[in-house]
Amino acid sequence: MSKLVLIRHGQSEWNLENKFTGWVDVNLSDQGVKEAKNAGKLIKEHGLEFDQAYTSVLTRAIKTLHYALAESDQLWVPETKSWRLNERHYGGLQGLNKQDTADKYGDDQVHIWRRSYDVLPPKLEDDSEFSQVHDRRYADLDPNIIPRTENLKVCLERVMPFWEDHIAPDLLAGKNVIIAAHGNSLRALTKYIENISDADIMDVEMKTGEPVVYTFDDQLKVTNKEKLDD
Ligand SMILES: O=C(O)[C@@H](CO)OP(=O)(O)O
Numbered sequence: 001m002s003k004l005v006l007i008r009h010g011q012s013e014w015n016l017e018n019k020f021t022g023w024v025d026v027n028l029s030d031q032g033v034k035e036a037k038n039a040g041k042l043i044k045e046h047g048l049e050f051d052q053a054y055t056s057v058l059t060r061a062i063k064t065l066h067y068a069l070a071e072s073d074q075l076w077v078p079e080t081k082s083w084r085l086n087e088r089h090y091g092g093l094q095g096l097n098k099q100d101t102a103d104k105y106g107d108d109q110v111h112i113w114r115r116s117y118d119v120l121p122p123k124l125e126d127d128s129e130f131s132q133v134h135d136r137r138y139a140d141l142d143p144n145i146i147p148r149t150e151n152l153k154v155c156l157e158r159v160m161p162f163w164e165d166h167i168a169p170d171l172l173a174g175k176n177v178i179i180a181a182h183g184n185s186l187r188a189l190t191k192y193i194e195n196i197s198d199a200d201i202m203d204v205e206m207k208t209g210e211p212v213v214y215t216f217d218d219q220l221k222v223t224n225k226e227k228l229d230d
Helices: 029-044 059-071 098-105 107-115 152-171 183-194
Strands: 002-006 054-057 079-081 176-182 213-215 221-228
Touching: 002 029, 002 059, 002 152, 029 059, 029 183, 054 059, 054 152, 059 176, 098 107, 152 176, 152 183, 176 183, 183 213, 183 221
Parallel strands: 002 176, 054 079, 054 176
Antiparallel strands: 002 213, 213 221
16 A cells, blocks of 8 residues: 655745746745645654655745655655646746736636636747746757646646656555645646546646645555645
């Protein structure tokens, strides 16, 4: 039996400002730091011990992982960062205020962009200040693979190779794994793990800083799911 803990990063500065974030590398807010530390406290209280940690290449998720591991006395756990765990790329919406965008395009359109499984937001131009095409952290990625926009379907397609190559083999080897990532990259993983339909995934939300604990049998079937809160 192995355990997998998923944590969405604590509240970010752009969560607080209600801006579409995606691949833009914003920091945790003060509240987000508190949430990340509280996640570590809950992990410790529940006696969860990890063999491997994974996170994205975005500061808000990396810091959340570190606060949670530090708080549970496990900062030593081996960790791997991957762009495949990054937030869903929000395309041309990155950097825009969500309420202003709803006022301009309507609540329904914004809900479709945010939660539909397969509708793509408009593409982000490469010369935008919110583009990642010239970001050094993606220098060894084929520039054509760097997203210009993603929906949840595309996000799931780029998360899955990481599941197949890293996470699933760890769980099958009996390791306990923690992943600190993002609302939508974790919704994508949740869809796969729980076999949620394209329609039903629209209603699944991840709370910031709330650890979700799965227990798997040796065939990688979920035998238990628990959300840790105070
Ligand atoms: O802005 C984002 O990148 C995400 C997560 O904060 O927002 P949403 O809730 O719209 O998926």
